[in-house]
Amino acid sequence: MRPLMPPVQTPDNLFHDGNPLTGELGTIVDAEHLNNEQAAIRDTQSELIAILTAAEMEPESTAGQLLVALNKLYAPLNDTLGALSTLVGGANKLPYFTASNAAALTALSSIGRDIIGKATVADVLTYLGLKEAAKRDVGTGAGQIPDMSSFTNASGWQKLPGGKILQWGKAGFPVGQTQVSVPFPISFPGVVSNIQLTFSDINFSAGTPSPTLAVVNGTVNGAGFGAYMSGAGGFNAYFFAIGS
Numbered sequence: 231m232r233p234l235m236p237p238v239q240t241p242d243n244l245f246h247d248g249n250p251l252t253g254e255l256g257t258i259v260d261a262e263h264l265n266n267e268q269a270a271i272r273d274t275q276s277e278l279i280a281i282l283t284a285a286e287m288e289p290e291s292t293a294g295q296l297l298v299a300l301n302k303l304y305a306p307l308n309d310t311l312g313a314l315s316t317l318v319g320g321a322n323k324l325p326y327f328t329a330s331n332a333a334a335l336t337a338l339s340s341i342g343r344d345i346i347g348k349a350t351v352a353d354v355l356t357y358l359g360l361k362e363a364a365k366r367d368v369g370t371g372a373g374q375i376p377d378m379s380s381f382t383n384a385s386g387w388q389k390l391p392g393g394k395i396l397q398w399g400k401a402g403f404p405v406g407q408t409q410v411s412v413p414f415p416i417s418f419p420g421v422v423s424n425i426q427l428t429f430s431d432i433n434f435s436a437g438t439p440s441p442t443l444a445v446v447n448g449t450v451n452g453a454g455f456g457a458y459m460s461g462a463g464g465f466n467a468y469f470f471a472i473g474s
Contacts, residue, residue, distance in 0.1 A: 232273040235266040386415030393420075397471045400430060405463040409446060413454040418473035422450050427457060430466045443467055 237243035240257055248256035278296060279289055285299035305311060309331035317325055317333055324338040348354045355364055366375045376391035383389065388396045401412040427443040441461025449456030452473070459465060 231277055232269060235270045238263055384415070393474050395473050397473070399469055400466055401427070401457045401469055402466045403457075403459045403461075403463045407463050408460065409456055409458050411449075411454060412457050412469060414452075414471060418452040418471075420452070420474040422452065422455070422471060422473040424472045425450065425455055426470045428468045428470075430468045441465070 238245055238257065238259070240246065245257045245259075246254075248254055281303070282289055282295060282299050285302040287295060287299050287302075289295070310327075313327060313329075313331050313333040314325060317335055320335065322338050323335040324342075325333050325335055327333050344357060345354055348357060358364075363375060366373060368375055368377050370376050370380055370391040370393070380391040381389065386397060386399050390396070395416075395418055397414050397416065397418075399412070399415060401410055403410055425445050427445065429440070429443065441459050443460075444458045446456035446458050455469075455471075457467065457469070459467065
């Protein structure tokens with residue numbers, strides 16, 4: 231832009247009308263001053279047209295073009311810019327918004343910068359050293375990883391992620407009684423797949439006979455089963471059951 235043009239060459243640098251009564255002449259404008267005015271006007275126009283050109287606009291005989299061009303080139307003041315303008319930047323700091331018109335700074339570590347710079351999720355997982363397990367959902371379906379809620383248990387029973395239930399306990403046979411009903415610690419909601427019986431207190435040193443143990447046919451259900459012992463009674467047996 232051209233330097234500021236000089237004022238009109240009068241004692242007070244102002245234009246004056248003539249006064250016929252006093253014989254005072256009006257200000258005579260010389261060619262230099264008019265040339266300066268023309269140059270200043272054209273220079274100002276050139277500067278304004280340069281702004282329109284930068285905004286990819288053509289000069290038109292309509293008002294408001296300059297404002298439109300400036301708004302295209304520079305974001306108008308709003309809450310977002312106002313919030314950011316209150317911050318004082320610093321090394322390793324990242325701005326974040328605390329409200330629609332407020333912002334603050336938080337520390338940005340080298341790890342944070344590295345992660346932000348990764349192009350894909352796979353790149354982030356590789357950077358963190360995470361393997362295939364990091365891509366799995368929690369659950370008991372195919373390709374999922376069960377959490378501890380899938381391993382619920384209490385005294386005498388254990389649930390597994392796949393839906394299987396393990397149960398165990400002890401059945402007692404009073405003297406002279408060969409069959410007893412044995413309840414499970416909890417009911418199997420589906421099917422009972424297998425029941426195993428073993429003696430718990432046979433005394434071989436005393437010559438105690440070892441009778442047969444068996445599950446009574448037709449007695450198995452989700453709540454329990456019937457156990458048979460072929461001897462005189464007075465024994466206890468362990469049971470272990472698998473179901474779902």
